[in-house]
Amino acid sequence: MVAPTITHYNVISRVLRYIKSSLSQGLFYPSASTIHIKGFSDSDWATSPDTRSFVSGYCMFLDNALVSWKSKKQNTVSRSSSEAEYRALVIAYCEVQWLTYLLRDFKVLFKEATLLYCDNNSARYIAANHVFHERTKHMEIDCHVARESLISKLYHLLPITTTNQTDNK
Template sequence: MVKTIHLHQRDSEPYHDPVSYRQLVGRLLYLTNTRPDITFVVQQLTQFMANPTVMHHKAMTRVLRYIKGTPGQGLLYPTTSTIQIKGFSESDWETCPDTRKSILGYCMFLGDSLVSWKSKKQNSVSRSSSEAEYRALAIASCEIQWLTYLLTDFQILYKQHALLYHDNNSARHITANAVFHERTKHVEIDRHVIRERLHNKLLHLLPISTSAQIADMLTKPLEPIVFNQLLSKLGVINIPSPS
């Protein structure tokens, strides 16, 4: 996506063929199962399937050009990966111009292999960036819990603490602080969710710099250089197609 463009409901005139727009977005949704690099932009395009505009169609055309230029790109799963869950959680506050809701993103690794990722608009409006980041942490911790259950179902012995990386100091401090105060009353439920998992030693919550936050590409448009740097950390490689 173009970093400076924020798609919204009335950014241009209606697109003349909304049916074809919906069909193409539906196909792109299936592609996100193997292409995490387009997850955020497809999440954005799905917001406007009822009444797409010309600007939305241009954004989708840009995605199609990107896919056409990278036919051999996909996830690489190395055989040397260890049984260690590592997660990255991020949120972009008030991203949606229409609803002012925030976008959350997370990506989960089993060793060095990306196994789960999501870009999603939060269900409610957050009153602060700390609240948005904290809700993203809670949802990421739920995904970690589910992955541990999945490993158990596969009869894979897993006793290590999962590692969850987050770059917002305020959200991490709220998690560690056992005292409720005015700015955290409205996030009490999410606070209990993440604190319970920390107390049960399911995961460790660790700081990370914003420049190294892989989940950043699941919450906002990025410059090409930053996008490609984070893409390599996701384990996405581009195998040249045979001539």
């Protein structure tokens, strides 16, 4: 904005042409939706053949309308698939927390706690269990973040089932 160049102009022109050509495409947000956040988290453990880092991802819905999503290759290496899934769960919960705060700033009140789905039994157990074992001590900080919020009933942690997946298609 301070010192735009021809390159900046070319980029913004390209973005505007793309938007103009795709006006009929977009996300559907029904006007009669309820105010309820629902999220799904997942990870792909040791995906990278070079670094063995993992990919985490989440998608968040306001009722049945997709409002937030992210997939990212992580910089760290997890020692197990449970750890990768749990770290993905924590990242998803942080997004839930941000969305909750944003909606509260807009004076939107919730009647129910957020539903956060995770397909890994071990990750759900780590989140619900207040006892740290030798194999989970390295995840202690993340565990406190997710566990305290779970205990405070800011969200409910549920398994992913076939019916959950078909509801959002």
